[in-house]
Amino acid sequence: MEKLFNLKSALITTGYFVLAFLALVLLYFLVAFVLSRMSVDPEPTSKKEISIYILTNGVHTDLVVPVKNDVYNWRHYVKFEHTQSKGTNANYIAFGWGDKGFYLETPTWADLKAKVAFKAMTGLGASAIHATFYKTMPENEACHRIDISREQYGRLVRFIQSRFDLDESGNTINIKTDANYGKDDAFYEAKGSYNLFYTCNTWANEGLKACGQKACFWTPFYNGIFTLYK
Structure with missing residues (x-):
């Protein structure tokens, strides 16, 4: 009888957990839905001098900027020779920030490991850009153009730069890997x-806020951002 009582108590406790x-x-997804539909207003009308883009693959959102213009040359930070193709004729560069384990060890959802997922959810893992x-950057449902001023673009540049880890000489640290998504990344x-x-x-989303553009109050998902820019 005592064993049955203990088993019942254990099952009840497990059920509560x-x-x-x-x-x-459920609360997480509810809060994410509500706050992603609450938008932060863009700054008052400004000059439309530089085009940037938001780009999604259905999971991640990337911030896309010109490789080079009169405000900044990204080749000081990101090198063509770090890609497999080593091509030098690109006009745009997309930046995404995320969990290093997801980027390098999870090419598809089928490859997702419990250890990687746990570290990503809890903030125990390292990050990568x-x-x-x-x-070219064709506009479609997965890619939206946003025109901003030179001053706003300068702020976006500084926002993206601030997330890079640098070596003692102030240079970005390229991760040597075979887990690239293509020949140009x-x-x-x-x-x-x-x-x-x-x-x-x-x-x-924080990057959009940094350069004074329309953004979600908070969102962990890409569709929160792209809903605002439909």
């Missing part, structure tokens, strides 16, 4: 830790 966990998950060169060591409350999309 499961219900509490499901409630927290994924930089991808593009010749490279990975770099980055500052900060990815977690449930600060994701790759949260970072991109």
Whole structure:
């Protein structure tokens, strides 16, 4: 009888834990939905001097900027020779920030490991910046153009730069890997830790805020951002 009572108590306790966990998950998604639909207003009308883009693959949001203009030359930070193609004719560069384990060890969802997922959710893992060169940037449902002023672009440059980890000489740290997504991308060591409350999309959303553009109050998902720019 005592064993049955203990088993029943254990099952009840486990049930409470499961219900509490499901409630927290539901609350997380509910808060994410509500706050991502609350927008931060853009700055008052400014000059439309430089075009930037937001780009998504259906999971991540990248911030896309010109490789070079009269405000900044990104080749001081990201090198063409760090890519497999080593091509030098790109006009745009997309920046994404995220969990290093996800970037380098999870090419598809089928490759996701419990250890990588746990570190990413809890902020215990390192982070990386994924930089991808593009010749053209066609606009579509997954890519939206935003025209900003030179001054606003300067702020965005500083925002992106601030997430790079630098060596003692002040240079970016290229991650040598075979886990590239294509022939025109490279990975770099980055500052900060990815977690449930600060994701790759949260970072991109913060970048839009940094340069005075319309953004979500908070969002961990890409669709929060792209809903605002439909």
